[in-house]
Amino acid sequence: MMSPQRFAEEILYCIQKFGIYDFYISDLVFMQENMQRTEKMIELLIEIKQKYPDFSWRAEYRLQQLKRSGCRHIKFGVEMMNEEMLKKMNKGITIQQIEKAFQMTKKAGISRTAYILLGCPGFEDKDYQEMWLKFKKLNADNYVVNICVPYMGTQLYTMMEDKLSKCGLFQNGEEGYIHVSKIMQEFWKISDETMDMYFLLAGSKEDQIHRDYRRKIVDKRAYDKTGKIAYEK
16 A cells, blocks of 8 residues: 555656646545545645646545545445445445535535445335435436445355355356346346336446447346347447
């Protein structure tokens, strides 16, 4: 894990050497458990922004007042707009906090993406349909829709292991093949009608000009047969 100084040096190198001013900062860069480090990184980003006004960046994070440092877009891992689901999945946040975060970032002039994760033990299709309206009320600039995959080694996988095994899933440890898939949609008993509702929320992503499809469907059975991933126009 690089130091804040090294982090800033890498950005400055790209600006000075290659003339790159727009950055997408991924992975666990800004961490709640180490706020001293995070604050130092933001401080250095503000210094870069003051020296290079065209500098801007995007990140996956919950919330910081980052506009002054050049941040223009935040991707929020909201996942669920249902208090019971949030507690069951140990998200550590509330709907009230989510709504406040979206209001504050909008007021700061930062655009927002809301990540949606459908699929949670003990819930039915009607619960996801009811949750849809709460996501819509967030009025995010974009929505990314995924179906929950209980990855091996997680608490959710342990909780669902017997049921996953009975359905013939994860037999080869290849959970990546069924991410955002029809198989997991069937596993959680999410209807096509509900999926269509959520995909209607999706706005235009910044890299949309590089895409010629609306959504990607990964179906392990179809993939095993054809070796191809389905893309829906």
